Amino acid sequence: MPVEIRGLSYDYDQKTKFQKRALFDIGFTVRDGDFLGIVGHTGSGKSTLVTHFNALNRVQQGTVVVDGVDLSQKFDYKALRAKVGMVFQYPEYQLFDETVYKDVAFGPKNLGLDEREIAVRVEAAIRMVGLDYDAVKERSPFELSGGQMRRAAIAGVLAMRPEILILDEPTAGLDPRGKREVMRLIQGFRAMCKIIVMISHNMDEVAANCSRIIVMNEGRVYGDYAPEELFHNEELLSALRIDMPAVCTLTRRLNERGFSLPEDTLDEAVLLERLVGAVRAKRGGGHA
Amino acid sequence: MLAKAARNTYNKRMSFIELNAVKFTYNSGERDEAVALDGVSLSIGAGEFVAVVGHNGSGKSTLAKLINGLYEPDEGEILVDGLSTADDKNLFDIRSRVGVVFQNPDNQMVATIIEDDIAFGPENLGLPPAEIRARVDWALAGVGMSEYAKGMPFKLSGGQKQRVAIAGVLALKPRVMILDESTSMLDPKGREEVMRVVKKLVDEEKMTVILITHFMEEAMQCGRIVVLKEGKVFLDGGREILTREAELKEAGLETPFAVRMANALRARGIGIDADVMTLPALVEALCR
Amino acid sequence: MRDIAIGQYYPVDSVMHRLDPRVKILAVLIYIVTIFFIDTFIAYGGLLLFLTAVILLSHVPPLKVLKSLRMIVYLVVFTVLITLLFYNGKPDDLLWQWWIVKIYRTAIHSSLKMALRIMFLIVGPTMLTFTTTPVALTDGVERLLAPLKLIRVPVHSIAMIMSIALRLIPTLVEEMDKIKNAQKARGADFDSKNIFKRAISLVPVLIPLFVSSFRRANDLADAMDSRCYRGAKGRTRMKVLRLTAKDFAAMLIMAAVLFMFLWLNFNFFPGLVDFRALPWFV
Numbered sequence: 001m002p003v004e005i006r007g008l009s010y011d012y013d014q015k016t017k018f019q020k021r022a023l024f025d026i027g028f029t030v031r032d033g034d035f036l037g038i039v040g041h042t043g044s045g046k047s048t049l050v051t052h053f054n055a056l057n058r059v060q061q062g063t064v065v066v067d068g069v070d071l072s073q074k075f076d077y078k079a080l081r082a083k084v085g086m087v088f089q090y091p092e093y094q095l096f097d098e099t100v101y102k103d104v105a106f107g108p109k110n111l112g113l114d115e116r117e118i119a120v121r122v123e124a125a126i127r128m129v130g131l132d133y134d135a136v137k138e139r140s141p142f143e144l145s146g147g148q149m150r151r152a153a154i155a156g157v158l159a160m161r162p163e164i165l166i167l168d169e170p171t172a173g174l175d176p177r178g179k180r181e182v183m184r185l186i187q188g189f190r191a192m193c194k195i196i197v198m199i200s201h202n203m204d205e206v207a208a209n210c211s212r213i214i215v216m217n218e219g220r221v222y223g224d225y226a227p228e229e230l231f232h233n234e235e236l237l238s239a240l241r242i243d244m245p246a247v248c249t250l251t252r253r254l255n256e257r258g259f260s261l262p263e264d265t266l267d268e269a270v271l272l273e274r275l276v277g278a279v280r281a282k283r284g285g286g287h288a
Numbered sequence: 289m290l291a292k293a294a295r296n297t298y299n300k301r302m303s304f305i306e307l308n309a310v311k312f313t314y315n316s317g318e319r320d321e322a323v324a325l326d327g328v329s330l331s332i333g334a335g336e337f338v339a340v341v342g343h344n345g346s347g348k349s350t351l352a353k354l355i356n357g358l359y360e361p362d363e364g365e366i367l368v369d370g371l372s373t374a375d376d377k378n379l380f381d382i383r384s385r386v387g388v389v390f391q392n393p394d395n396q397m398v399a400t401i402i403e404d405d406i407a408f409g410p411e412n413l414g415l416p417p418a419e420i421r422a423r424v425d426w427a428l429a430g431v432g433m434s435e436y437a438k439g440m441p442f443k444l445s446g447g448q449k450q451r452v453a454i455a456g457v458l459a460l461k462p463r464v465m466i467l468d469e470s471t472s473m474l475d476p477k478g479r480e481e482v483m484r485v486v487k488k489l490v491d492e493e494k495m496t497v498i499l500i501t502h503f504m505e506e507a508m509q510c511g512r513i514v515v516l517k518e519g520k521v522f523l524d525g526g527r528e529i530l531t532r533e534a535e536l537k538e539a540g541l542e543t544p545f546a547v548r549m550a551n552a553l554r555a556r557g558i559g560i561d562a563d564v565m566t567l568p569a570l571v572e573a574l575c576r
Numbered sequence: 577m578r579d580i581a582i583g584q585y586y587p588v589d590s591v592m593h594r595l596d597p598r599v600k601i602l603a604v605l606i607y608i609v610t611i612f613f614i615d616t617f618i619a620y621g622g623l624l625l626f627l628t629a630v631i632l633l634s635h636v637p638p639l640k641v642l643k644s645l646r647m648i649v650y651l652v653v654f655t656v657l658i659t660l661l662f663y664n665g666k667p668d669d670l671l672w673q674w675w676i677v678k679i680y681r682t683a684i685h686s687s688l689k690m691a692l693r694i695m696f697l698i699v700g701p702t703m704l705t706f707t708t709t710p711v712a713l714t715d716g717v718e719r720l721l722a723p724l725k726l727i728r729v730p731v732h733s734i735a736m737i738m739s740i741a742l743r744l745i746p747t748l749v750e751e752m753d754k755i756k757n758a759q760k761a762r763g764a765d766f767d768s769k770n771i772f773k774r775a776i777s778l779v780p781v782l783i784p785l786f787v788s789s790f791r792r793a794n795d796l797a798d799a800m801d802s803r804c805y806r807g808a809k810g811r812t813r814m815k816v817l818r819l820t821a822k823d824f825a826a827m828l829i830m831a832a833v834l835f836m837f838l839w840l841n842f843n844f845f846p847g848l849v850d851f852r853a854l855p856w857f858v
Contacts, residue, residue, distance in 0.1 A: 042445060042475050056757050078763055086761040093751075094758040096783035106780065110763030142787065143320055146344055156762060173472050175344045175502040176542040201475045243476055246545035246567065253571045272549065276556045279574055283558075356802045380804055388802045395795035398803075400585060400743050404711040407814035412804040420814040438587060442746050460803060 001083070001163055001194055003030040003053060007062035010048055014060060022048045024219045026062070030164075032194045037206040037227075039199075040216030041241055046199045049216065050166050053197070054084040066164070082111050085162025085193075089169045091153035095141040100126065100152050103141050107160040118159075125159035126152070128192075129185055147178045151185070158189065165193040169200055183209060207231050207245040207266040215240060232263040247271050303331040304464065304496060305355055305386070310364035312350055324350040326519035327364070332498065334463065337490045339507035340500045342516035343540030348500045349391070351516070352468040355498075357382050369463070384413060387457030391469040393449035394442075402452055403428070403437040409460040420459075427455040430493075431485050447478025451485055458489075464496040465489065471501060483509065504530065504544045508565065515539050530565055546570045584746075585709050592634035592707040596823045597716030600704050603830045607700045610837055611693055617685075618851055619841035620692050626833055627699060636706045644702040645695055652691045659687035714739040715817060732808035740796065748789060755784050 010023040023045050030036055038046045051057045052064050052071070059072040066084060069075050088094065097103035104125055108118045126133045129151035136144065141152050157165070170186060171179040183205055190196060200206050206213060206227070213230050215222040217240055223230070230236070231248045238244075244252075247268055251261050254275075261274050312325040324347040332338055342348045353359045354366055357373040369385050371378040387409075390396050399405040403424050410420040428434045431451040441449055450470050457465055467486065471479040483506060489495040499510055507513050508530060515523035517539040523529050530536070533543045533551050543551070546567045550560045560573045592600075614620065631641055665680030672679045705713065718735035725731050756766065759780045766781075768774045838844070843851045
């Protein structure tokens with residue numbers, strides 16, 4: 001169920017004096033199995049772009065086709081939103097119901113599912129985000145800790161069983177452990193969702209998780225890269241004011257000082273092995 | 289043990305903020321009772337640049353509110369410049385000495401015009417109008433936001449909003465500034481902007497700064513690091529604390545990349561000096 | 577861009593912006609009272625001229641001012657229709673009739689006046705907020721209400737509440753948009769034709785909005801406390817309100833304009849000029 005975007009442009013406040021172009025002629029295709037990272041600094045159009053996938057933004061110019069459904073034509077909103085789930089920034093701020101169960105059930109209920117199916121989905125979703133179902137189902141979502149609230153909110157989207165899952169900065173504001181855990185959970189969602197799209201400012205996270213990266217810059221797609229290709233390209237990253245992941249920075253700095261480490265990995269463990277070898281050879285050689 | 293030894297060396301300095309066995313519980317006696325601080329003793333001297341780190345819920349934000357007298361300790365005592373926060377009569381004087389920049393950039397602006405907002409603090413101090421004006425201009429210049437004086441906060445980026453919030457505190461000319469997770473909701477660029485301003489305050493204004501954060505890269509810039517874990521002081525000492533990978537992990541925190549790498553290399557028999565904590569230092573050590 | 581014009585300051589520099597807020601507040605009060613007193617087209621014409629002058633002097637783009645009327649369009653249309661359809665005029669006034677619908681000349685006049693009145697009522701205060709920062713506005717209110725302190729009205733608190741409300745409106749509007757989008761993404765339907773369903777569908781938006789308003793209010797209270805706020809006690813102001821020659825001139829002009837309107841409306845001096853003799857005096 002690919003998402004095909006062709007010639008997509010978008011203006012804020014269209015037909016007013018404040019009209020401002022936010023997206024310029026965007027074109028790319030997201031395929032099944034992609035864990036797509038969308039990066040770019042604040043205001044580059046990342047959120048405006050992804051909110052086209054579930055038609056929160058209407059297509060003004062160009063086309064967006066989700067699983068064969070052309071969103072620039074008439075289509076069934078509910079069916080689309082069942083297919084494309086979206087976790088917004090700080091999703092815990094949208095929790096509203098008396099109990100975690102009811103809140104998570106909100107989405108499936110809107111889809112018009114029967115109670116039994118809803119119950120199955122809600123339980124599965126709550127377990128998928130690593131919460132103790134029996135302990136939280138009857139609790140008010142507002143009594144949970146910050147990290148638990150975030151998970152409950154994510155469960156609310158998962159319960160709709162989306163085939164495409166979009167996450168806008170899912171780890172923002174969490175502590176290091178919370179960040180790690182949420183990313184681990186998201187990796188687990190790949191078993192259910194055919195496509196995952198993640199917007200993030202955390203390049204270490206993107207480097208460690210995404211299979212493909214789209215770089216946005218001033219409303220345009222700047223490029224479409226494999227992670228290894230993007231994150232070892234220091235010139236490109238600094239031009240775009242994107243942080244270089246630490247693994248890549250270390251590799252590059254060492255190579256500038258006479259090492260010859262291959263610039264093809266983002267994995268700390270791989271780099272470590274290579275370093276051990278290189279340093280042993282070097283120091284050993286020096287002593288001989 | 290180690291923590292205690294480190295603390296003793298700090299006690300030798302003139303302490304400006306003194307916490308003695310402080311205990312604080314949220315919703316005491318209710319179903320959702322939560323102990324935030326459980327017997328914390330700390331002493332912070334004038335001119336120190338201290339990071340307070342810890343997982344979410346470790347009590348680090350509660351600490352800021354206690355020092356500022358927004359909360360009163362259930363047990364123990366807090367002295368700011370010799371004044372106890374338990375006495376309401378002291379609060380005005382305490383708050384004019386200790387300013388807090390909070391987490392959410394949107395929730396600390398009182399006025400709709402930036403310069404009016406920054407004037408709020410000095411106005412409360414009862415200063416003459418000309419003096420307030422001078423302080424507002426000085427504070428705005430200090431954070432590099434002079435050109436936005438007549439602007440409105442909601443048009444600013446997150447980093448700019450937090451700089452305005454810093455200026456709002458700065459205009460009170462406090463001795464101590466506490467940044468209570470002030471960078472956690474910002475993008476990398478915003479974080480960098482705020483950290484640049486903070487370092488300037490430390491270096492040029494000789495301000496005492498308490499930086500509450502869970503970004504280890506930020507903590508690394510401080511002279512002293514206090515690690516909280518479940519409401520207790522877990523580690524307290526200089527930057528060398530960041531090399532204690534196992535203990536940091538236990539506290540739900542991360543070790544900076546360079547430290548992690550250095551530790552792993554050492555474990556594989558490659559000698560690297562103990563003081564290597566940054567990427568450039570690691571590169572130097574490996575090239576030697 | 578949101579269309580909540582009331583409470584929005586338009587940051588440019590102009591004569592209107594520089595006037596003392598107390599003068600502007602008083603002027604708006606007088607203006608509102610005037611609107612209720614006058615009921616002739618000639619006086620409305622005068623009022624329109626006056627408003628145009630104010631808008632031009634304020635350097636606020638006229639389009640922006642017109643936009644402030646957008647939110648009352650329905651109210652105006654509704655009022656006009658009701659007046660037109662249900663007005664019971666004299667038989668000789670009848671213009672047009674179809675089945676039970678009767679349109680009278682006087683009904684047209686009356687509904688037009690009603691519409692003008694509503695629009696005038698909105699534009700005036702809007703001009704006040706466009707040209708006055710919320711801080712200046714609340715300062716002005718606080719100073720004007722100062723005499724009430726004698727009877728223990730918490731004037732400072734009222735002014736502070738007003739100022740914070742104005743400050744939070746744009747934030748909450750933005751927040752509501754975000755929550756609405758998040759719930760839409762979970763299949764919520766806010767566009768149902770059924771009014772009852774539509775009201776129910778707002779619950780998932782309003783609850784998080786309330787929760788977040790409380791959180792924001794709490795945060796803000798902490799931020800204010802930590803910046804040494806303790807009410808009006810010992811508090812000074814950076815921008816001290818001082819009446820200047822310009823303000824006195826503005827008050828005089830306002831008095832003169834008010835007198836003009838009333839003269840136009842009530843034809844005080846028929847011996848001097850008889851407005852009633854003009855063909856468009858109604």
